Each structure stands twice: as structure tokens, then as C-alpha cells.
Amino acid sequence: MAQVTETAGSALPRGFRSAEQGWPRLDRIPHPPRRVPLIGDVVGTNVRTPVQDSMRIAAELGPIFRRKGFGKEIVFVWGADLAAELADESRFAKHVGLGVANLRPVAGDGLFTAYNHEPNWQLAHDILAPGFSREAMEGYHPLMLDVAGQLMSAWDAGEAAGRAVDVPGDMTKLTLETIARTGFGHDFQSFEREQLHPFVTAMVGALSFAQRRNVVPPLLSGLLRGAEKRNAADRAYLNRTVDEVIAARRAAGDGPGDLLDRMLEVAHPETGERLAPENIRRQVITFLVAGHETTSGALSFALHYLAQHRDVLAKAQEEVDRVWGDAPVPAYEQVAKLRYLRRVLDESLRLWPTAPAFAREAVADTTLGGVHPMRRGAWTLVLTTMLHRDPAAWGDDPEAFDPERFTPQAVRARPGHVFKPWGTGARACIGRQFALHEATLVLGLLLRRYDLSAEPGYQLRIAERLTLMPRGLRLHLTRR
Numbered sequence: 001m002a003q004v005t006e007t008a009g010s011a012l013p014r015g016f017r018s019a020e021q022g023w024p025r026l027d028r029i030p031h032p033p034r035r036v037p038l039i040g041d042v043v044g045t046n047v048r049t050p051v052q053d054s055m056r057i058a059a060e061l062g063p064i065f066r067r068k069g070f071g072k073e074i075v076f077v078w079g080a081d082l083a084a085e086l087a088d089e090s091r092f093a094k095h096v097g098l099g100v101a102n103l104r105p106v107a108g109d110g111l112f113t114a115y116n117h118e119p120n121w122q123l124a125h126d127i128l129a130p131g132f133s134r135e136a137m138e139g140y141h142p143l144m145l146d147v148a149g150q151l152m153s154a155w156d157a158g159e160a161a162g163r164a165v166d167v168p169g170d171m172t173k174l175t176l177e178t179i180a181r182t183g184f185g186h187d188f189q190s191f192e193r194e195q196l197h198p199f200v201t202a203m204v205g206a207l208s209f210a211q212r213r214n215v216v217p218p219l220l221s222g223l224l225r226g227a228e229k230r231n232a233a234d235r236a237y238l239n240r241t242v243d244e245v246i247a248a249r250r251a252a253g254d255g256p257g258d259l260l261d262r263m264l265e266v267a268h269p270e271t272g273e274r275l276a277p278e279n280i281r282r283q284v285i286t287f288l289v290a291g292h293e294t295t296s297g298a299l300s301f302a303l304h305y306l307a308q309h310r311d312v313l314a315k316a317q318e319e320v321d322r323v324w325g326d327a328p329v330p331a332y333e334q335v336a337k338l339r340y341l342r343r344v345l346d347e348s349l350r351l352w353p354t355a356p357a358f359a360r361e362a363v364a365d366t367t368l369g370g371v372h373p374m375r376r377g378a379w380t381l382v383l384t385t386m387l388h389r390d391p392a393a394w395g396d397d398p399e400a401f402d403p404e405r406f407t408p409q410a411v412r413a414r415p416g417h418v419f420k421p422w423g424t425g426a427r428a429c430i431g432r433q434f435a436l437h438e439a440t441l442v443l444g445l446l447l448r449r450y451d452l453s454a455e456p457g458y459q460l461r462i463a464e465r466l467t468l469m470p471r472g473l474r475l476h477l478t479r480r
């Protein structure tokens with residue numbers, strides 16, 4: 001496997017050479033017209049919205065383009081055909097670069113940030129994958145219900161007081177509690193607090209810092225001095241928190257067979273190897289962060305679209321009422337039966353995949369799309385938000401919210417590899433079933449209990465911090 005670090009100080013992604021250096025050439029790939037010497041393609045862009053800026057540029061330049069910012073030049077890909085090629089695991093693999101690499105000081109060789117060649121990736125993957133089996137998921141279901149119950153108590157109080165609810169804030173409380181309790185037997189007591197838990201503040205700080213480092217060049221790193229100090233404090237806080245969670249489990253002895261037990265107790269089925277203490281710390285941080293931030297955004301976007309589309313809301317409510325009937329709480333198997341609601345979730349993840357991009361590197365010299373040669377180790381960024389809007393796959397009106405795009409017939413009629421909210425291949429999301437079960441369960445419970453309405457005049461705005469989240473989304477509730 002290729003060494004997958006970026007080439008320090010190089011103006012080009014590793015593996016690319018400029019036209020003067022000969023093959024491979026970048027000059028056939030378009031870039032924005034007003035390129036400023038030294039600084040790059042920064043006209044009209046904002047350091048806080050790199051994904052939305054890239055989407056605008058993508059719409060102008062087409063399915064493959066490049067952007068240069070402060071000495072780094074990145075090739076973006078979003079055409080359905082090109083993304084399908086990049087999904088071919090015999091030619092491409094995950095690339096740990098940009099924001100993901102910037103998270104290494106926090107998450108080290110944890111599953112998400114591990115380089116492909118690091119032995120701890122396979123070891124942890126094999127030990128932890130059974131933690132997402134159907135059997136394991138069934139075990140998490142009652143805990144997920146408990147946390148959803150806490151959310152609904154908080155929402156009942158909001159509804160009774162005639163207050164609009166803070167959707168991203170409450171979804172973040174919910175998803176953090178869910179992963180912390182199901183995976184690690186830890187209660188952050190999020191719903192007993194007015195504010196978000198300091199773990200969330202530290203995590204958002206770490207994610208935002210990792211994003212900022214993408215856009216501030218090494219020469220100007222002085223600009224980040226204050227932010228670096230705060231980031232060191234955030235990292236220390238995250239470490240301290242997970243060390244306490246681990247120490248509590250070690251002191252208690254036997255746990256319930258959750259992810260933390262797997263990390264502490266389970267040996268690799270073939271080699272007998274176990275995870276080292278420092279790696280366990282990295283995995284706990286990884287799962288606490290990766291296990292809640294993206295799901296929180298996915299739930300928030302879905303609630304936004306449900307509140308905006310009364311017909312979709314009514315249809316989803318009818319399904320929940322019909323499938324769950326009067327059961328006080330749904331059984332595990334009843335969740336996946338909410339097929340329409342699942343389509344709502346998929347359609348929300350299409351428009352706003354909350355992990356909005358992922359990077360792929362060539363495993364050997366190859367030519368992408370028959371025209372763009374890449375050396376081994378060269379990489380491109382798949383811009384998922386735009387792949388999910390490619391008219392070749394999604395038709396003439398890709399901006400329209402329409403859950404019918406995910407009926408089995410519609411899915412079969414589309415080419416493969418055009419819906420990638422979970423990434424692709426061996427390094428795709430390990431928590432996908434967990435997120436889907438949790439999100440469908442919670443949406444089902446909320447729709448059964450409340451009618452939702454948007455705040456008048458609310459326009460969707462997107463906050464970016466490596467992940468995407470609706471900004472300032474509040475909803476009014478009425479008990480059904």
C-alpha cells in the first residue's frame with residue numbers, strides 16, 4: 001500500500017506533476033478563472049464554507065476540477081462515472097489527507113484516521129465489526145429507546161411551554177448519549193443540562209480546527225496560534241474524558257459486552273492479538289465523535305425536510321401509525337419496516353451527506369476517466385454533495401426533495417456508486433447500520449408523537465466543521 005501522507009510544501013497533490021514536469025498533467029482539469037498568484041483560487045470563497053464554495057465551483061466547472069488554496073492544489077471529482085471508477089477497490093483506496101489527516105493528533109491510528117498500511121486498522125476492524133452485527137444492534141435497541149424517551153420528555157416540556165425546539169442541539173444530545181451509553185456504558189447526562197456537554201464543545205473545537213488547518217498555509221500558521229492553544233486544551237479534555245470512561249469500566253470489571261468490552265477484552269480471532277491501551281483511547285474518541293456528529297446532522301436535515309414538506313410528513317406519519325400501531329414502544333424488527341421513513345432519511349442524506357466528501361488514492365499508476373493520469377499515491381476528493389446532484393444519475397431537478405427517488409425500482413434503475421453518504425469500500429462507515437437504526441427509530445417516535453412545523457421564513461443554512469449541520473434550525477411542535 002502506498003505511503004499516504006501529502007507531499008509537504010508541494011503545490012500539487014502527491015503523484016501529480018505540473019505540465020512542465022511532463023506526465024501526468026493537471027492542465028486538462030479546469031480550475032476557477034480568477035487564480036491569484038501565491039494564494040490560489042480564493043476569490044469569492046470563505047474559510048468557513050469550503051464545501052459550499054466547492055459546490056458552487058463544481059456547478060461551473062463540471063465533474064472534475066481543481067482548486068488551489070495557499071500552495072495546496074486539490075482535484076475534486078463528482079461525476080457519476082468518475083466516482084464509480086474511484087469506487088473500484090482494485091485501483092483506488094481510502095486516502096487519509098486534508099481534514100482527516102488533521103484529526104490524527106486527536107484520533108491517531110483509530111479506525112477513521114488510520115492509514116491503510118497501519119496494522120491497527122485491520123486489527124481494530126476485525127475486533128469491532130461484530131459490535132455492529134444484527135445481534136449487537138438488537139442489544140442496543142432498548143438503550144436507544146431510553147435515550148429517545150429522554151428527548152421526548154424534553155420536547156414535551158418545550159411543546160407545553162409553546163417553545164420552539166433547537167433541533168441540531170437536541171439531536172446532538174440524543175446521538176451523543178446514544179453512542180456513549182450503547183458503546184461505552186457512559187452517561188453524559190446531556191438532557192439534564194441546559195448547554196451541550198463540554199465533550200461536544202471540545203469535539204466541535206477539534207473538528208473546526210482540523211477544517212481551518214486545511215485553508216491556512218504553513219507560512220501563515222502564526223494566525224492559528226490562539227486556535228492551536230485552544231485545540232491543545234480541547235484535545236486534553238477529550239483525552240481526559242475517555243480516560244475516565246475507560247478507568248470506570250476497568251474498575252467495574254465485567255461490562256455488558258459492548259464496544260468498550262470488545263476493545264478491552266476481545267482478542268483477534270486469528271492472531272490472538274489485542275488492542276494496546278493507547279489505541280483503545282484513540283478508538284473510544286473515534287467512536288464517540290464519529291458515532292454521533294454525523295447522525296445528529298442526518299436527523300436534523302431529515303426533520304427540516306419533513307417540516308417543509310407537509311405531504312411527506314403526512315405520509316410518513318401514516319406509515320408509522322400503521323406499522324407500529326398501538327405498541328407502546330416499537331420492537332427491534334419494527335424499525336426497519338418503516339420503509340418510507342427510511343427513504344426520507346436517504347433523500348436527506350442525498351442532499352446533505354453529513355460527511356460531505358471522502359478522499360481516494362490510486363493504488364498503482366492509473367488513468368482516471370481515460371484522460372487524467374494519476375501516479376500511485378495520487379489522490380482526489382469525491383465531493384459527495386455534488387455526486388448526489390449529478391443530473392446523469394438524479395435527473396433534471398436534483399435539488400428537489402423527493403423520497404420516491406429511493407423506491408426499490410428507482411434505485412435499481414440508477415447506475416451503481418451514485419449514492420455514497422457512507423463512503424466506499426473497505427473503509428466505508430462501520431457504523432452505518434447503527435446510524436440507520438437509531439435515526440429511523442427516533443424519527444418514527446417523533447412523528448408518532450408530534451406534528452412539526454417550520455419557523456416562518458426559515459431558510460436552510462449550513463454550518464460546516466468537516467461535517468455538515470443545519471444552522472439555527474428550530475421547529476414548533478404540536479402533540480398529536
Ligand code: HEM
Binds near residue numbers: 111423430
Ligand atoms: C448518518 C451517520 C453517518 C454518516 C453519514 C457516516 C459517514 C461516514 C463516512 C463517509 C465514512 C468514510 C470516510 C472516509 O472514507 O474517509 C465513515 C467512516 C466511519 N464511520 Fe461513519 N457515518 C455515520 C455514522 C457513524 C456511526 C453511528 C459510527 C459509530 C457508531 C460511525 C463510525 C465510523 C468509523 C469508525 C469510520 C471509519 C471506518 C474505517 O475506516 O474502518 N459512523 N462514516
